Amino acid sequence: MKKKGRRSFLEIVTAFIGGILGLAAGIPLIGFAISPAFKKGESKWVDLGLADRLKNSRFKKVDYTFTAKDGWVKATKKRSVYVTDAGNGEWRVFSRICSHLGCLVRWDESKESFLCPCHGAIFDKTGAVVAGPPPEPLQKLETKVEAGILYVKET
Ligand code: FES
Structure with a gap:
C-alpha cells in the first residue's frame, strides 16, 4: 500500500512537471503562430x-x-x-x-x-x-x- 502511494505521487509529480515544460515550450509557439493575425497591415x-x-x-x-x-x-x-x-x-x-x-x-x-x-x-x-x-x-x-x-x- 505504501509503495503504491509513492508511485502515484511520483506519477502526479512527473505529470505536473511535464505539464509545466509543455506550457513553457507551447506558449511561445502559439504566440508565434497567431501573432500575425494581430498585426495591422504595414504601410x-x-x-x-x-x-x-x-x-x-x-x-x-x-x-x-x-x-x-x-x-x-x-x-x-x-x-x-x-x-x-x-x-x-x-x-x-x-x-x-x-x-x-x-x-x-x-x-x-x-x-x-x-x-x-x-x-x-x-x-x-x-x-x-x-x-x-x-x-x-x-x-x-x-x-x-x-x-x-x-x-x-x-x-
Ligand atoms: S457612393 Fe454614394 S455618393 Fe458616391
Missing part, C-alpha cells in the same frame, strides 16, 4: 513613376498595383488615384473611392470637381465634399519625391 511607399511626367496642373488618373501583407495574407491590390502637382512642391493624390459607399469618382475638368456616379456626390479639387451624402472628403494619400520619382504611401 509602404509605392512608385507612381517620374514626377516630371506627372507634373501637370490638371488631375491625371493613375492606376497601379502593389503587394500588401495583412496578417498571414499577402495579396496584390489594385488602386486608382488622381494626381496633380499643386505647385510649390505640393502634390495632391486622391483615392478615386467615394467616401460614401465606395463607387469610383471621376474628375470633370469643366466643373473642376470630382463627380460620383452613384448618388450624385461632388468633391472639389481639394477633395472636400461640396454636395451629396458622403460623410468625409476623398482620401488624400501621403506623397514624397525621391530621385525624381513620385511615391504614395499605401496602408
Whole structure:
C-alpha cells in the first residue's frame, strides 16, 4: 500500500512537471503562430513613376498595383488615384473611392470637381465634399519625391 502511494505521487509529480515544460515550450509557439493575425497591415511607399511626367496642373488618373501583407495574407491590390502637382512642391493624390459607399469618382475638368456616379456626390479639387451624402472628403494619400520619382504611401 505504501509503495503504491509513492508511485502515484511520483506519477502526479512527473505529470505536473511535464505539464509545466509543455506550457513553457507551447506558449511561445502559439504566440508565434497567431501573432500575425494581430498585426495591422504595414504601410509602404509605392512608385507612381517620374514626377516630371506627372507634373501637370490638371488631375491625371493613375492606376497601379502593389503587394500588401495583412496578417498571414499577402495579396496584390489594385488602386486608382488622381494626381496633380499643386505647385510649390505640393502634390495632391486622391483615392478615386467615394467616401460614401465606395463607387469610383471621376474628375470633370469643366466643373473642376470630382463627380460620383452613384448618388450624385461632388468633391472639389481639394477633395472636400461640396454636395451629396458622403460623410468625409476623398482620401488624400501621403506623397514624397525621391530621385525624381513620385511615391504614395499605401496602408
Ligand atoms: S457612393 Fe458616391 S455618393 Fe454614394
